[in-house]
Amino acid sequence: MxxxxxxxxxxxxxxxxxxxxxxxxxxxxxxxxxxxxxxxxxxxxxxxxxxxxxxxxxxxxxxxxxxxxxxxxxxxxxxxxxxxxxxxxxxxxxxxxxxxxxxxxxxxxxxxxxxxxxxxxxxxxxxxxxxxxxxxxxxxxxxxxxxxxxxxxxxxxxxxxPQPAIEETVARLRRQRARLEPSVPSQANEAKQLALSLHQHLPLIYGSQGWKGVVAYRWKTQINENAKAQAQANRFPELNHNETVGWEVPAAINGLFHAVLLRDEADPAPIQRRFDVTAEIMRPHVAGISQAWAEGDSELARLFSLLYLGDHVSLYLAYLYRVDPSPVKAIDRLKSELA
Ligand code: F6R
Missing domain, CATH: 3.40.50.10490 (Glucose-6-phosphate isomerase like protein; domain 1)
Known part of the structure; x- marks a missing residue:
């Protein structure tokens, strides 16, 4: 390839x-x-x-x-x-x-x-x-x-x-791909819609405990490396003990953020509540808040559903910024200068 x-x-x-x-x-x-x-x-x-x-x-x-x-x-x-x-x-x-x-x-x-x-x-x-x-x-x-x-x-x-979960994941990813691929127009394409919301904004990706926080971080790094843009990621409940306070002082930069909440129906009630209350706290200060929901029976399938959505979002964001998603010139430069 x-x-x-x-x-x-x-x-x-x-x-x-x-x-x-x-x-x-x-x-x-x-x-x-x-x-x-x-x-x-x-x-x-x-x-x-x-x-x-x-x-x-x-x-x-x-x-x-x-x-x-x-x-x-x-x-x-x-x-x-x-x-x-x-x-x-x-x-x-x-x-x-x-x-x-x-x-x-x-x-x-x-x-x-x-x-x-x-x-x-x-x-x-x-x-x-x-x-x-x-x-x-x-x-x-x-x-x-x-x-x-x-x-x-x-x-x-x-x-x-892991075999049963891998089989479920592969089957679900194929179905998800049919909904996210470039030929699907924006109105029906969740990844394109999210990319349009994040375009010209600072993406703020929030996940929760365990793999969900890591998937949020994957969104951030994919936006960094594919769309060549800055992004932030954080996770519940930890962010409720620091980052949530960061909206208090009116700042021009706050209005540039567009948050994406990575949600899972399987999250326990206290986590669901934290997402909802935090969104209420942030809403007046940010450009917008979107939600993306995990899909699947096994945890592995749910993990990949959010990851795959994020990968597509970073790709469509690269197109909106008119950059080639593949090369990572700064990483290559560092590797060659340090070699
Ligand atoms: C580039 C990328 C980088 C590399 C990293 C380590 O696509 O994702 O983050 O993964 O520089 O290099 P490898 O993976 O070759 O050990």
């Missing part, structure tokens, strides 16, 4: 998830006791899939799952830790430094990558390696960065078999 074809990559997410599951199912890991904790090493687009899974399993996993975005590894990492090194290119220096440190500490390491230095080191070290297909921008490879984590955590006894 052409890394410059962001629309095609977003369009292909259902097939990408299917293919990711086919590949992940082939992965086997050496037998061993359940890890004391799991840490996924990754940056940017290669971290978000794991962070979504960590949020998804937060309430049920029998061991903590953390995502480490930075150099090295957290201090507690040791022989009883599962460490997953996730880098789409395989050449991200922060992730490679964590991989080396985890190996030095005798952790159980797994690598997920398209190739690069990470694949080379994993092969040389005899570390289990899941090779995912290349040719995408890492952020567009969300299926390849998320689905394998479910397989790895299942093999490690941290979650049940």
């Amino acid at each position: 052409d890394p410059g074809d962001m629309a095609g990559a977003i369009h292909g997410l259902p097939e990408q998830c299917e293919q990711a599951w086919r590949l992940a199912r082939e992965l086997t890991l050496p037998e061993g006791p359940r890890p004391r904790q799991a840490v996924v090493l990754g940056m940017g687009g290669s971290a978000i899939g794991a962070e979504l899974v960590a949020g998804l399993l937060e309430a049920t996993a029998p061991a903590p799952i953390a995502v480490h975005r930075g150099y090295g590894v957290p201090g507690y990492v040791g022989p009883e830790t599962l460490v997953v090194a996730s880098s789409y290119s395989g050449n991200t220096e922060e992730t490679l430094s964590g991989y080396d440190e985890a190996r030095r500490r005798g952790s159980r390491v797994v690598a997920v990558t398209t190739g690069g230095e990470l694949a080379r080191r994993a092969e040389a070290d005899g570390v289990p390696l899941l090779r995912i297909p290349g040719g995408l921008q890492p952020r567009a490879a969300i299926g390849y960065s998320l689905v394998p984590q479910l397989r790895i955590f299942h093999l490690m006894g941290l979650t049940g078999d």
